[in-house]
Amino acid sequence: MKGSAAGIPAAYACTYDYLFVIGGDGIVIWRGNYNDAAIRDAIDQGLESLVSPTPVIPFGENLLLPNYPNPFNPLTRIPFELALGDGDIPVTLQILDLRGRIVSTLIDDRFHQPGRRYEVTWDGTDNAGRRQPSGIYFVQLHAGATDRIRTLTLVK
Known part of the structure; x- marks a missing residue:
């Protein structure tokens, strides 16, 4: 001016x-x-x-967020985030019992849109559709080179 x-x-x-x-x-x-x-x-x-001295990077890492509700009966939602990156990423999300045995595989696929939040629902059944007993279970996320585990509590 x-x-x-x-x-x-x-x-x-x-x-x-x-x-x-x-x-x-x-x-x-x-x-x-x-x-x-x-x-x-x-x-x-x-x-x-x-100006922030440490910029916040959205989706900077692969995260397994707390399921909700927890404890649950019969459904729980399991949110997770995949980091921004190039190309696709192999993702596996499984429910394990206390002995580490696979109860249910919820996701076993390659994700072509990393850098966002996802959510899956577990209905308390195994891979064959059988209802599981009350107890503590683990949800395990494998995303690329990342492994994350959280506990779930199924009550009846």
Whole structure:
């Protein structure tokens, strides 16, 4: 912007003897009796507070989230997240008994859209469709090189 900011107070219905505006293009305009260095320091401090020193990366790792409800009868939902990455990723999600035996395989496939949240439902049955007894079970997620395990409690 060339010229002065004299018309800015009228545009913003401002009656103050100073004005500070950040335009949509990011240009900062101020008018008033202020020290330029003090204004620049205030702007720099404000901008620094908006920038996170450690950016949050969504879907930065493969996660097995807590199932809900837990304890459950007869259904529970099992959410998990797959990390952002290139190409597809092999994913296996299984229910195991306390001895580590496979009760049910809920997922055994390649996922072509990593970088998002998924959810599956377990109905308390084994691979043959038989209802399982009350007890503690494990849900195990294999996703690429990642292994995660959580406990589930089936009650009747």
